[in-house]
Amino acid sequence: MVANKLLTLVLIRQCNRVLLGYKKKGFGVGRWNGFGGKVEQGETIQQAAARELHEECGVEAHSLEEIGLLKFEFVGDPQWLEVHVFTADTFKGEPTESEEMRPQWYNIHSIPFNDMWPDDKYWFPIFLKGAKFSGYFKFEGHNNILKTELKEVEKLHYNDYEHFKLNGIV
Numbered sequence: 711m712v713a714n715k716l717l718t719l720v721l722i723r724q725c726n727r728v729l730l731g732y733k734k735k736g737f738g739v740g741r742w743n744g745f746g747g748k749v750e751q752g753e754t755i756q757q758a759a760a761r762e763l764h765e766e767c768g769v770e771a772h773s774l775e776e777i778g779l780l781k782f783e784f785v786g787d788p789q790w791l792e793v794h795v796f797t798a799d800t801f802k803g804e805p806t807e808s809e810e811m812r813p814q815w816y817n818i819h820s821i822p823f824n825d826m827w828p829d830d831k832y833w834f835p836i837f838l839k840g841a842k843f844s845g846y847f848k849f850e851g852h853n854n855i856l857k858t859e860l861k862e863v864e865k866l867h868y869n870d871y872e873h874f875k876l877n878g879i880v
């Protein structure tokens with residue numbers, strides 16, 4: 711069995727607007743998304759989320775709330791992606807372009823779903839109404855979704871201990 715690759719995704723939301731970033735290089739290049747990346751050895755998922763947010767758009771959020779857990783399988787790749795989605799409504803600093811991302815505010819009624827990962831249009835509505843979600847998407851290539859499982863949840867469930875073990879925390 712191959713361990714999942716742990717990734718974070720942060721969406722800053724203020725009333726009617728959401729901060730997205732245009733991915734300038736790497737995985738998901740050319741698409742709008744939240745800010746995030748890989749969880750590194752020795753850090754918690756939440757620390758990774760805050761670090762990536764700061765590295766990619768220069769802002770600091772102190773009250774990140776975990777709102778979603780998404781698992782992605784890509785046909786032909788034994789390693790699944792496990793994306794931990796966070797939100798915050800306050801932050802420090804001014805969103806600033808980095809090497810990886812170009813930040814821009816979007817009105818919640820004009821989210822550019824056609825230029826985002828195709829799974830986003832399914833779970834964004836749950837995020838935008840303030841609820842939590844858990845999902846699984848099976849991709850063929852980067853544009854085609856073969857299978858979708860998505861549910862709104864009261865509470866997120868995942869095996870913290872497995873993560874801590876994996877990352878040398880316990």
Ligand SMILES: CNc1ncnc2c1ncn2[C@@H]1O[C@H](COP(=O)(O)OP(=O)(O)OP(=O)(O)O)[C@@H](O)[C@H]1O
Pocket residue numbers: 717718719735736737738743744745746747748782791793794827829830
């Ligand atoms: C498949 N459907 C998906 N839908 C929505 N979001 C997705 C996603 N799959 C990955 N993501 C997010 O995309 C970022 C990748 O970032 P990241 O690992 O930094 O990629 P990149 O190759 O640039 O990293 P390195 O520069 O090699 O570290 C990271 O926020 C991750 O949560």
